[in-house]
Amino acid sequence: MDEIKDFKFGKAPKLSELIDAYGDAGFQATELSNAVELMKKMKKEKCTIFLAFTANMVASGLRGIFAQMVKEGWADAIITTGGSLDHDMIKAYDSYFLGSFSADDAKLHQEGVNRIGNILVPNDRYELLEEKLKPIFAELAKRSPVSPSEFAMEMGRNIKDENSFLHWAYEKKVPVFSPGITDSAIGLQTYFAKQKHKEFAIDVTKDMKGLADIVLNADKTAAIVLGGGISKHHTIGVNLLRGGLDYALYVSTSESYDGSLSGAPASEAISWGKISEEGKHVTVRADATLAFPLIWYAAQE
């Protein structure tokens, strides 16, 4: 059995040294260290990797890591929400700001500022998005109906920003699946876009074959699932088609006692065949902005 070892660096350790010490420390420190090992294994085993995350994470600095992951071949498919596409495009052109979790929201509203936890998004960012989406709707109306992944790819084609995951998804031909794409500012814009382009449609069934093919053609599959909701469920759900994931990393703040999918533990996915009985899985219980940069950078060392 592995002993619990007390932290004992005389001065600040290197990141890799710190993660090694985490492995012997217990509780979530150990789980985080296990996550790093799992990430290394996914890569070594040449898994087809699904990367799932929620929109708020793209509003945060994690966006840069998602971009790097696509650029460096760490994601073979992305599964995310419409809001992620919104934030990724906006941030290619303008900034978000730091705020406070305990801000006065009525005052923010009067000032035209939207809050996401401790991140602030001025209203005009959505006017900017509207402008940037117009040529995209015009272009896509010609090939209607489009799938969400085609929509995302066209967005990526229009974005020139090294920190954009859509940009790199376009460059590297990594599909971005977004089964709930209209639940977003994009979705509200389709309401207006269809007044001009009556023929414009997004057929969500059109992505099912492409996604299924990735799963069915994979030798081994792995998922990096940050947060819950539709991104998580779609990622593990589609892996049913091949008898479950071989590797699954969850970084989650949700709990299982209410039976929600967001809080469902990896073991529950085994009952469904979404993770295989022999599948390796690690769950880190923490906010992804805190835990995932550690996991990601340590997995690179």
Place this chain on the structure above:
Amino acid sequence: MDEIKDFKFGKAPKLSELIDAYGDAGFQATELSNAVELMKKMKKEKCTIFLAFTANMVASGLRGIFAQMVKEGWADAIITTGGSLDHDMIKAYDSYFLGSFSADDAKLHQEGVNRIGNILVPNDRYELLEEKLKPIFAELAKRSPVSPSEFAMEMGRNIKDENSFLHWAYEKKVPVFSPGITDSAIGLQTYFAKQKHKEFAIDVTKDMKGLADIVLNADKTAAIVLGGGISKHHTIGVNLLRGGLDYALYVSTSESYDGSLSGAPASEAISWGKISEEGKHVTVRADATLAFPLIWYAAQE
């Protein structure tokens, strides 16, 4: 100021007496009592009511309450996930079972049983769903592309079960919006259905106008939001179009520290204009299966 009053029933109180005592007890007991008042107010003010919930709740006994709410005019629109449609249809024909949160999931998998918290769903229920969906795909392929709400309505037309919310949605012409409909067993079935009905498509943009019209034509709007994810976001997001909800009830187990929409407090929605600055809102922090029946039945008294 209102005094905190100790519970002091000599014997088991009636439900309405208990809820009154909750109002004076503090913490979530008081919030639950506030929720009952808010529900009564929504109705008294003749609000257009949006009911949002997650799929796991339809797997639970809450399904019967959702059905009753639609039947009795307590929901003018439903916003939910594809999984909710799955469970509602399956349960019209066959049973789910009680299990344990700490079941052996590998063993369950070998036995062909899927777990959702402490609820068990045998695999053959999904074979049954496949059968029941076949005529629906065939019918809808003729009018393709369909919207998610059209898909849900056709399901409801085929369901004869007093406890089905889709049944009552069809009977009462209450639209069921499901922007992420393909993230579900239905979604996996579209993969197969399209092999037979190549023309079959679900255009998610097609529902935006109908949903927007409900919001824009409403005198006052209220939302009953159980759980998080896409159901929650779509409900509050669309109310942006009219300057925010007048009333919002959240029943939630999620937290705000990770900036997730699922855990975002009602006040955050005010910054966005998803709830109006003068909007009344109550949040009950509890599993909905425990809290919502109390709220619902007490609001009827």
Place this chain on the structure above:
Amino acid sequence: MDEIKDFKFGKAPKLSELIDAYGDAGFQATELSNAVELMKKMKKEKCTIFLAFTANMVASGLRGIFAQMVKEGWADAIITTGGSLDHDMIKAYDSYFLGSFSADDAKLHQEGVNRIGNILVPNDRYELLEEKLKPIFAELAKRSPVSPSEFAMEMGRNIKDENSFLHWAYEKKVPVFSPGITDSAIGLQTYFAKQKHKEFAIDVTKDMKGLADIVLNADKTAAIVLGGGISKHHTIGVNLLRGGLDYALYVSTSESYDGSLSGAPASEAISWGKISEEGKHVTVRADATLAFPLIWYAAQE
């Protein structure tokens, strides 16, 4: 196997009917129903019952239920914090008030009002407590050193209030153990009391034998553990002496991922022998003000 049954009351059910329906509904509704059954069993089996709770709950309306439990023979020993003694005595003389979770705390401070979640406690309540404690310190200084349970008993002797658990503990000779008694307003007052009564002392080791004797002489033991911290740990910890509890009910909002005792699941206690291997246990994940009145009143029916 037990089927999941949808809620389907036409109108508001009686409490007992509602709890029956909870049993078939899944998730925490089912756990709450299981908790009612466990409570009935504890009583039927004539268990020695330990009741543990945290101080905030005494600030809430739960205080009245704790009093009733002692009065009606549902608690053979109470294990709680010093703050519980504070609140129980203060509320025998004056009121607490309802506030808001999102109050302006600096403003409250300026107004001399202390906040506990959505409960407000004016500062002068602690001046009142100081007055009420003076004769108690004077009396107990004569028999110094006293144990925490002797301190609590003397408080109970001085309180005439039907809703006070200390009052009933005195009347019914139910010991109140408070191993961390000085972490409280009482504790701060000992600092001043000792200036007058130099000999005054609270010997916490003096309670160990009395507590151990209750455990060792019991035929069967049961614990009702509301919340976490020292109250929870002391309750389950002392049951080590007899090979573990036969019945344990936890009502908790804490999680297990950080290895904390507050969030530790009942199964973890089995590894320690704090709950016996054959022990029955139920955990309800909810705020106790919401869940416990339901459990308590339903267990009386």
Place this chain on the structure above:
Amino acid sequence: MDEIKDFKFGKAPKLSELIDAYGDAGFQATELSNAVELMKKMKKEKCTIFLAFTANMVASGLRGIFAQMVKEGWADAIITTGGSLDHDMIKAYDSYFLGSFSADDAKLHQEGVNRIGNILVPNDRYELLEEKLKPIFAELAKRSPVSPSEFAMEMGRNIKDENSFLHWAYEKKVPVFSPGITDSAIGLQTYFAKQKHKEFAIDVTKDMKGLADIVLNADKTAAIVLGGGISKHHTIGVNLLRGGLDYALYVSTSESYDGSLSGAPASEAISWGKISEEGKHVTVRADATLAFPLIWYAAQE
């Protein structure tokens, strides 16, 4: 306003670089960066620093950091539970092991192994503790009654281990307050020790003056509060005597909706005067084993 900046290291950054990037990333990453700044400020302002933590953390690798903090003058007083003293002494002589959060607890019990989350403690460690405590009880019986801090100091005098916080507390004359000391293996041992040493007593009121004096003589006070329960409350509660803490860092996994002290936000403490109105405070929502090593080592750079 500060912009949100995407992470964009080409390769693994140094710890200090990573923490800088956290500051611009939003959500808990930013709070963690704020925590590092607060720690530096506490030290720069020469605050009297209170360090509070729970017992499970001493079972984890954090024990080594607590030892280092005392050794290097980062803690002027420690406030913790009896279990922390247990684990610190045992680990000076023997090991704890890594396990799994989902272990089979009945099996562990049969094997004589106790579980704390994913940390395993063989039963014989407690026999070892019993042996090591015998001379301490014998020595302290001579000067009875002793305070909890005297008990802890005598333990520290007997421990020769560089990773023991009690060892360094003895060496550096840093008092260790433990108001609930008997809720622990030490407490159970007092039950047996008193059979031999009838006169042995622990007077918990005896520590109040020493603790109050530290608070009252301080120029500025700061608290580093890891976890909740009695350690947290005693630390902030005693700072009432001087009008509240100047600096407070909370690392917590608990929530506020149940009115518990463990989950109470820093702002609530302001209403009580436990943190001053002008006091600076930061809360990081995460397991301390994951977050605190980052904070600690980064604060040293």
